[in-house]
Amino acid sequence: MPIRHTVSTRRALRALTLATLTALAAGGTAPALAQQAAAAAAPAASGPTVRPETAKPLQEAQEALKAGKHQEALDKLVTVEAIAGLTPYERYIVARFRLAAASGKGERALAMQTLQGVIDSEFVPEAERRSLNEALIRLAVQEKQFALAVKRYPVYVANGGNSPELRELYPRLLAETGDQAGAVREFGALVQAEEAAGRVPGEALLSRLALAHGALKDDAGYLATLGKLASTTGKTDFWNELIVRTHQRPGFADERLRLDVYRLKMAVGLPLPAGELGDMAFRANQVGLPAEAQKLLDEGFNSGVLGKDANAAADRKLREAATKAAAADRGSLNDAETAARNAKDGNVPFALGMALSGAGQHDKALAVMAQGQAKGGLRQPDDALLHLGVVQWRAGKVAEALNSFAQVKGSDGTAELARLWTLYLKSPARK
Numbered sequence: 001m002p003i004r005h006t007v008s009t010r011r012a013l014r015a016l017t018l019a020t021l022t023a024l025a026a027g028g029t030a031p032a033l034a035q036q037a038a039a040a041a042a043p044a045a046s047g048p049t050v051r052p053e054t055a056k057p058l059q060e061a062q063e064a065l066k067a068g069k070h071q072e073a074l075d076k077l078v079t080v081e082a083i084a085g086l087t088p089y090e091r092y093i094v095a096r097f098r099l100a101a102a103s104g105k106g107e108r109a110l111a112m113q114t115l116q117g118v119i120d121s122e123f124v125p126e127a128e129r130r131s132l133n134e135a136l137i138r139l140a141v142q143e144k145q146f147a148l149a150v151k152r153y154p155v156y157v158a159n160g161g162n163s164p165e166l167r168e169l170y171p172r173l174l175a176e177t178g179d180q181a182g183a184v185r186e187f188g189a190l191v192q193a194e195e196a197a198g199r200v201p202g203e204a205l206l207s208r209l210a211l212a213h214g215a216l217k218d219d220a221g222y223l224a225t226l227g228k229l230a231s232t233t234g235k236t237d238f239w240n241e242l243i244v245r246t247h248q249r250p251g252f253a254d255e256r257l258r259l260d261v262y263r264l265k266m267a268v269g270l271p272l273p274a275g276e277l278g279d280m281a282f283r284a285n286q287v288g289l290p291a292e293a294q295k296l297l298d299e300g301f302n303s304g305v306l307g308k309d310a311n312a313a314a315d316r317k318l319r320e321a322a323t324k325a326a327a328a329d330r331g332s333l334n335d336a337e338t339a340a341r342n343a344k345d346g347n348v349p350f351a352l353g354m355a356l357s358g359a360g361q362h363d364k365a366l367a368v369m370a371q372g373q374a375k376g377g378l379r380q381p382d383d384a385l386l387h388l389g390v391v392q393w394r395a396g397k398v399a400e401a402l403n404s405f406a407q408v409k410g411s412d413g414t415a416e417l418a419r420l421w422t423l424y425l426k427s428p429a430r431k
Contacts, residue, residue, distance in 0.1 A: 070104035234429025290325030292358030345377030382410030
């Protein structure tokens with residue numbers, strides 16, 4: 001009996017394909033496959049047909065499918081293919097039947113190979129190509145045929161495919177197949193889409209983008225993405241790597257700015273180990289900030305981080321020196337304020353402002369630093385702006401701190417630290 005490709009047949013074939021996908025995904029069979037295959041062979045009044053000599057073995061293949069005899073169905077299809085002069089349409093029908101039989105047997109490789117031929121056939125209705133391509137991509141992923149999935153995805157999109165799941169999967173497949181540049185492009189597009197929609201990109205997405213940048217040895221892209229991870233998650237591991245990578249970059253004035261690096265680490269919630277905490281307190285005391293040093297040392301001793309092991313004696317000695325110097329500073333505050341007002345430039349007022357802030361007097365510190373700004377003549381203007389921003393943050397004046405950080409332009413690491421402070425203050429995860 002002639003097999004015609006009618007509207008009802010096309011619907012049956014589409015259902016067959018979807019059932020095939022379901023069966024393969026489940027690792028078993030779909031009960032309706034045989035009935036759908038039979039429907040695909042139903043007679044009709046118009047459309048492409050198969051010849052009588054091919055109709056009989058095709059019908060036998062249908063009966064085998066209906067009985068769940070998938071290998072027998074495949075054998076019958078081999079018989080059909082041996083018939084001389086098969087028409088393109090007959091080959092197409094054979095492929096659709098083979099797809100059902102391969103699914104029933106759980107032969108995924110054969111199903112994928114067959115499905116590719118079905119999709120590329122001229123007889124496939126355009127309305128079906130999208131769902132068929134999606135089925136093929138999913139099967140290819142299941143079978144770890146990532147190159148095939150990558151090849152088929154653009155075709156799927158060109159046919160109107162818009163599965164969010166596959167859209168998110170595509171750059172991962174690119175990375176898996178070694179196309180890191182493509183992965184960066186596609187992951188980046190997903191990040192931009194999330195941000196444009198007012199959503200915070202997820203940690204997994206940003207982590208994959210960072211890994212792709214890293215595989216390309218794109219340090220700038222990696223650091224930019226690491227910044228997004230740190231600011232959106234607030235996780236200290238990300239912040240630590242970001243800060244360490246930043247201050248280890250060539251040209252960073254590490255010795256002069258190390259105290260500022262420590263301040264940033266503490267601000268974002270990184271617990272300093274004993275060595276760094278002791279070094280921070282030592283540096284603060286050395287630059288004339290004994291009150292800040294004393295506070296750090298007191299906290300370190302109270303928490304048990306300092307005052308033990310081989311450094312115990314040195315820690316105690318430093319604490320005693322800082323405590324004594326802080327008391328002397330408090331006693332000479334009036335003289336210091338007078339000296340700041342009479343100074344010819346802003347260096348003395350800024351130094352006093354940092355000392356006052358270290359003692360917890362942030363508002364008074366800002367008033368003195370304002371005098372320093374008005375006087376000008378600062379030896380390290382970018383350092384001064386960086387320190388002003390820190391004091392403003394300590395005083396709870398976040399908007400003013402952001403404004404100060406935005407003005408830091410130094411190429412010695414000050415601008416990079418200011419950028420990280422800005423990232424932190426604007427972070428949705430900041431506590």
